[in-house]
Amino acid sequence: MSHVGVPRGTVRKRRSLALLTTGVLTIPVLAGCSSGGEETSRGVPQDIAPAARETVADGSTVNWAVDALPATFNAFQADADSATTRITGALLPTLFPMDKSGQPKLNPDYLESAKVIEREPKQVVLYKLNQQAVWSDGREIGAPDFVAQWRALSGKDSAFWTARNSGYERIEKIERGADDLQVRVTFSKPYADWRSLFSPLYPKEITGSPDTFNDGARTTLKNTAGPFVLRSVSTSKGTVTLARNPRWWGDKAKLDTLVFRAVAAKDRTQALADGTVDVADIDAATADRITLARRDRGNNGQQPAHGPGSEITPAAALRSWALAHGSDEEAAEIAQAAREKNRKAVVAYATEQKALRDFAVRKSLEPAYTQLALNGESGPLADDRVRRAVARALDRQELAQTVLGPLGLPAKPLGSHLALAGQPGYKDGSGALGDQNTKEAQALLADAGWTRGGAAQLPKDTKAGSEAEKKGDKDAKEDKDTKEGAEAEKGTAEDAKKDEDKDAKTEKSEKESKEEKADEEAEDEKGDKKAGRASEDSAASRDEGLYIVGEDNKPGAQAPAHAPAHASASGASGLHVIAPARTAAAQSAALLRQAGVVGEDGTVAAQDKQPGGAAGAYAPVGTAAPAPAAAKGQLGKDGKTLTLRFVLPSGPGSQSLRSVGDKIATMLEKIGIGTEITKVPDESYFKDHIASGEYDLALYSWPATAYPATDGRPIYAKPEPATDGSLLVEQNYTRVGTDHIDQLFDQAAAELDEKAARELMKQADARIWAAAGSIPLFQRPQLVAVDKKLANVGAFGFAAPRYQDIGFKNRQAAGSPADRKK
Numbered sequence: 001m002s003h004v005g006v007p008r009g010t011v012r013k014r015r016s017l018a019l020l021t022t023g024v025l026t027i028p029v030l031a032g033c034s035s036g037g038e039e040t041s042r043g044v045p046q047d048i049a050p051a052a053r054e055t056v057a058d059g060s061t062v063n064w065a066v067d068a069l070p071a072t073f074n075a076f077q078a079d080a081d082s083a084t085t086r087i088t089g090a091l092l093p094t095l096f097p098m099d100k101s102g103q104p105k106l107n108p109d110y111l112e113s114a115k116v117i118e119r120e121p122k123q124v125v126l127y128k129l130n131q132q133a134v135w136s137d138g139r140e141i142g143a144p145d146f147v148a149q150w151r152a153l154s155g156k157d158s159a160f161w162t163a164r165n166s167g168y169e170r171i172e173k174i175e176r177g178a179d180d181l182q183v184r185v186t187f188s189k190p191y192a193d194w195r196s197l198f199s200p201l202y203p204k205e206i207t208g209s210p211d212t213f214n215d216g217a218r219t220t221l222k223n224t225a226g227p228f229v230l231r232s233v234s235t236s237k238g239t240v241t242l243a244r245n246p247r248w249w250g251d252k253a254k255l256d257t258l259v260f261r262a263v264a265a266k267d268r269t270q271a272l273a274d275g276t277v278d279v280a281d282i283d284a285a286t287a288d289r290i291t292l293a294r295r296d297r298g299n300n301g302q303q304p305a306h307g308p309g310s311e312i313t314p315a316a317a318l319r320s321w322a323l324a325h326g327s328d329e330e331a332a333e334i335a336q337a338a339r340e341k342n343r344k345a346v347v348a349y350a351t352e353q354k355a356l357r358d359f360a361v362r363k364s365l366e367p368a369y370t371q372l373a374l375n376g377e378s379g380p381l382a383d384d385r386v387r388r389a390v391a392r393a394l395d396r397q398e399l400a401q402t403v404l405g406p407l408g409l410p411a412k413p414l415g416s417h418l419a420l421a422g423q424p425g426y427k428d429g430s431g432a433l434g435d436q437n438t439k440e441a442q443a444l445l446a447d448a449g450w451t452r453g454g455a456a457q458l459p460k461d462t463k464a465g466s467e468a469e470k471k472g473d474k475d476a477k478e479d480k481d482t483k484e485g486a487e488a489e490k491g492t493a494e495d496a497k498k499d500e501d502k503d504a505k506t507e508k509s510e511k512e513s514k515e516e517k518a519d520e521e522a523e524d525e526k527g528d529k530k531a532g533r534a535s536e537d538s539a540a541s542r543d544e545g546l547y548i549v550g551e552d553n554k555p556g557a558q559a560p561a562h563a564p565a566h567a568s569a570s571g572a573s574g575l576h577v578i579a580p581a582r583t584a585a586a587q588s589a590a591l592l593r594q595a596g597v598v599g600e601d602g603t604v605a606a607q608d609k610q611p612g613g614a615a616g617a618y619a620p621v622g623t624a625a626p627a628p629a630a631a632k633g634q635l636g637k638d639g640k641t642l643t644l645r646f647v648l649p650s651g652p653g654s655q656s657l658r659s660v661g662d663k664i665a666t667m668l669e670k671i672g673i674g675t676e677i678t679k680v681p682d683e684s685y686f687k688d689h690i691a692s693g694e695y696d697l698a699l700y701s702w703p704a705t706a707y708p709a710t711d712g713r714p715i716y717a718k719p720e721p722a723t724d725g726s727l728l729v730e731q732n733y734t735r736v737g738t739d740h741i742d743q744l745f746d747q748a749a750a751e752l753d754e755k756a757a758r759e760l761m762k763q764a765d766a767r768i769w770a771a772a773g774s775i776p777l778f779q780r781p782q783l784v785a786v787d788k789k790l791a792n793v794g795a796f797g798f799a800a801p802r803y804q805d806i807g808f809k810n811r812q813a814a815g816s817p818a819d820r821k822k
Contacts, residue, residue, distance in 0.1 A: 043422020044410060046100055046799055047362040047784075049809075051791035056254045056807040062790065065263040065271065065280035069238060073230075074217040075200055076153060078163040087240055087260055090803040091224040092200035093133070093141065096706075097800035102367065102423035104195045104706045109133070109250040110141070110225075116194070119752060122172065123190045127183040132249035135203050135223045143176045143183045148204035150174055150185075152213050159210035166710045167197050190750040192757050193707040201225075227253040227804035238262035254807030265653040268785075272359055273352040278787040279794075282361070283653050284407060287783045293356035308345035359785045362794030363407060366782035367704035369414045370403075370657075372664065372775040375696050377719075377727065377735035380450075380642055387736070387772035388433060389444040390644075390697075393671045395436050399663060400778035403656050407781050414776040417716070418708035418765050421779065422798070425708075425758035430776075432769035441671045445635055445642070452672065455636025635672035643674040644696035647689045651682035657699055660777070664697070690733050701780055704798065708761050709748035716768050718742055736773025 070083040073091075095111055096104035106114060110133050118124035133141045151157065155165035172188040187194070203223040206216050221230045227250065228242035240260040244253045263271045269286045271277045282290075292306060312320075323335035372394070380386045396413035404411040414420065415428025434440065445451075635642040648654070648661045658679070665675040675697065680689060689695050705711040714730035718737030722728050729735055744764035751757040768774065782795040792805040 044365040046797035048794040061257045063277045065277040072218040090228045091226040094199045096195040102798035123187040129181045148207040152207040193710040196707045253804040273355040293353040360788040362784045364795035364797045366780040385444045385448040389441040392441040429765045432766040450635040455641045646675040646677045646697040647695040649685040650679035713745040734773035
């Protein structure tokens with residue numbers, strides 16, 4: 001399915017990855033999370049109609065839909081995409097493909113073994129190659145291919161146009177082992193993700209020089225080493241045709257030919273119905289049509305009770321017939337044309353439905369997740385308190401249910417940025433940020449200065465409590481004295497009028513305050529007893545360990561909350577939120593400690609200090625009172641409303657993504673945050689908005705990876721300033737990161753103990769949650785339409801396809817759909 005807004009090459013950068021969809025559309029244990037080892041949560045199994053090879057017929061052709069012809073067959077170039085990954089997977093060696101649980105697994109077709117044989121003084125990995133492994137020209141796969149690829153991807157020679165070099169820059173040398181079938185790789189510094197290297201592996205004829213690397217594999221691959229070889233590429237037909245590899249030493253491919261055909265998402269239903277493709281990623285609407293088609297199999301040729309014309313009532317049909325046969329010739333002509341158009345649409349729909357009966361919908365969860373990205377570079381979201389408030393306003397369970405529930409897939413919010421449910425090391429780390437809680441989200445916004453009525457207040461030049469503000473107060477007082485002296489000379493009548501206006505305003509203000517307070521007290525009486533004590537501002541209450549938010553006279557406060565005149569002047573709300581002081585402080589410290597941000601002594605790690613305090617249940621002492629639950633208006637500050645730019649794709653396949661966006665906007669509205677939703681063309685969504693930072697909120701996806709220390713770092717790395725003043729963000733399009741997160745990624749990448757490396761990744765995930773730049777929502781659904789007679793193909797989940805096993809169950813009789821397609 002099309003992946004809107006995903007950078008070309010991200011699929012390659014994170015191995016089979018990155019996505020923002022048109023079809024559907026990226027932490028240690030904390031309070032409320034399970035403790036101990038890894039989660040027992042299981043991933044959704046793959047759905048590929050598995051069958052033993054002996055039950056799959058030899059021969060025939062399968063047509064597989066892809067979004068577009070690949071711009072290049074070189075998976076290490078910037079414009080490589082999902083089609084590049086799909087096609088090269090059948091043509092080139094992958095030494096450690098992912099298995100069903102998302103772990104890298106040694107591929108015996110290419111390797112007899114591969115392991116770390118030395119750790120000191122330097123890490124050494126020894127690869128023992130399958131002695132039968134050869135390129136399609138007959139040359140054996142060996143050390144020269146490893147050396148050429150290392151030199152091309154090491155980053156030392158800029159003449160090679162590479163998009164990434166992660167891991168290859170750590171290699172010190174590559175040597176021949178005891179014989180030509182052994183490759184000895186020595187690293188200059190430890191590298192935990194060494195299994196990620198040399199996949200796909202290209203022949204030295206491609207990687208041996210900049211010219212062949214840059215241009216030699218863009219439109220063709222003359223030398224391959226997979227179960228298939230590249231037969232032809234037709235830009236006019238939009239096809240890439242693979243043929244069975246006669247030199248393949250592994251299990252013989254069941255298919256004679258495998259054709260990858262470019263079919264746009266909007267055209268896939270038609271392509272399936274007319275037999276153009278046998279396998280296609282589809283959206284929920286097409287899946288529904290296939291389900292209905294199979295349900296209607298026994299309707300004895302009757303027109304389906306759905307589709308075009310099904311919404312026409314008997315009365316409307318009678319009226320249409322009467323118009324078509326009436327005396328008004330012009331009206332009759334129009335009605336007849338409309339009836340004929342509808343009749344053709346009904347016939348076409350019925351024909352398509354009949355053809356769709358031959359397909360099954362294979363469904364699982366895709367190895368990718370959809371996230372809400374919060375751009376922290378500038379604007380309100382540069383304040384981590386506002387980002388955390390946005391995150392805590394979200395009901396992620398509801399959002400997951402919106403997308404996954406109707407498909408019959410488990411609707412569970414994702415709890416990690418660096419692993420998916422079912423992968424080793426998966427742990428729900430969302431507790432570092434906290435669950436959905438409207439009141440706490442409002443408290444965070446209030447602490448950041450966003451209040452009801454704030455949009456009407458004039459901007460302040462300085463922060464509260466600063467020396468400049470104190471000086472400004474003094475100057476203002478002197479100005480006021482001067483002004484009052486001048487105004488006193490204007491006459492008693494004018495002064496009297498001012499006093500009368502002032503008294504009237506004061507009386508009105510006091511009346512409104514009493515009415516508001518009465519309403520609030522009535523509301524409080526229906527709640528718990530703690531809230532009922534909100535009006536008791538006494539020394540006794542403070543002695544009991546309570547404090548009232550906004551009434552502590554913290555430095556920089558305009559005035560105590562109990563001074564009515566000052567409170568009114570500053571626009572403070574009459575609502576007070578009571579929180580147990582000791583409990584609030586302890587809970588905040590506990591949350592931070594569990595996220596690994598503070599030590600046991602309560603001190604905050606220097607690299608994790610951010611403005612606004614920690615992500616906790618309560619705002620700190622001194623916070624202005626938040627708006628009531630179900631805020632009655634948009635929040636503001638310094639004369640500006642709190643409104644965020646929410647960018648969404650407008651393509652026909654992005655409907656579910658837009659539905660999620662609408663729900664998020666509604667959730668934010670409840671805490672007083674406005675959203676300006678902008679829908680942009682799919683082709684410009686990522687390039688012109690996400691990558692360029694022209695957004696506040698956005699939805700896009702990141703794929704799963706078996707190597708989070710390598711593949712996750714550029715996505716969550718702290719942006720660095722460039723010489724021209726811009727930010728170098730790598731793939732961190734939220735522009736949110738910390739030095740500590742970077743350090744944890746670096747430590748995990750160098751940790752050869754897998755268990756210890758996973759623990760470091762959990763710690764990094766906790767800090768990513770706490771930074772609130774990326775909020776994982778749910779794992780993406782994977783829906784694949786497959787000819788029901790095909791085996792070993794469909795929704796693969798984590799696993800890489802075994803192309804040599806794909807085929808039709810049993811031998812197809814003459815005149816079968818498979819034969820007609822040929």
